[in-house]
Amino acid sequence: MALQWMILTYVVAAEAAVALLLTLPSPKLLKNRLVSLISLILQPALFIVPFAGFQLLDIYWKNEHRLMCTSEICTAAERDRYEKSFFKAQRNVILCTTACLLYWCIHRICKYHKEIQSLEEVEKRYKNQ
Secondary structure, eight states: OHHHHHHHHHHHHHHHHHHHHHHSOOOHHHHHHHHHHHHHHHTGGGGHHHHHHHHHHHHHHHHHTOOOOOSTTSOHHHHHHHHHHHHHHHHHHHHHHHHHHHHHHHHHHHHHHHHHHHHHHHHHHHHHO
C-alpha cells in the first residue's frame, strides 16, 4: 500500500521541480526549448490526474467504512492507531490534490508561454511589413 504513496510523492516532487524550472527567469532560447520538452512530456504525464483521483476515492471509501473508536471500550493503543490512520489519510488527500494542482499549473504555464510566443511572432510580422 505504501508504494502508491511513494510514487505519488516522487511525482509531486518532480512536478514541483518542473514548475520551478518553468517559472525561473532564463534566456529565451533555453526557455523555448524547455517549454517544448515539457509540453511533450505533459501528454503522457496526464496519468497522474486519474491516479490521484482514484486514490482520493479510495481514501473516501476507507473513511466511510472505518471503524470508529470513540467509546470508552477502546484502549489507548486502538485510539492512537485510529488517530494515526486519520492523519495519514489527511496527508494523502493533500498529496493527491497537490499532484493535480501542480499538473494543472505546469499545463497552464506551458500554454501561456506558447501563446506569448505566437503573439511575439505576429508582432514581428507586423513590424516587418
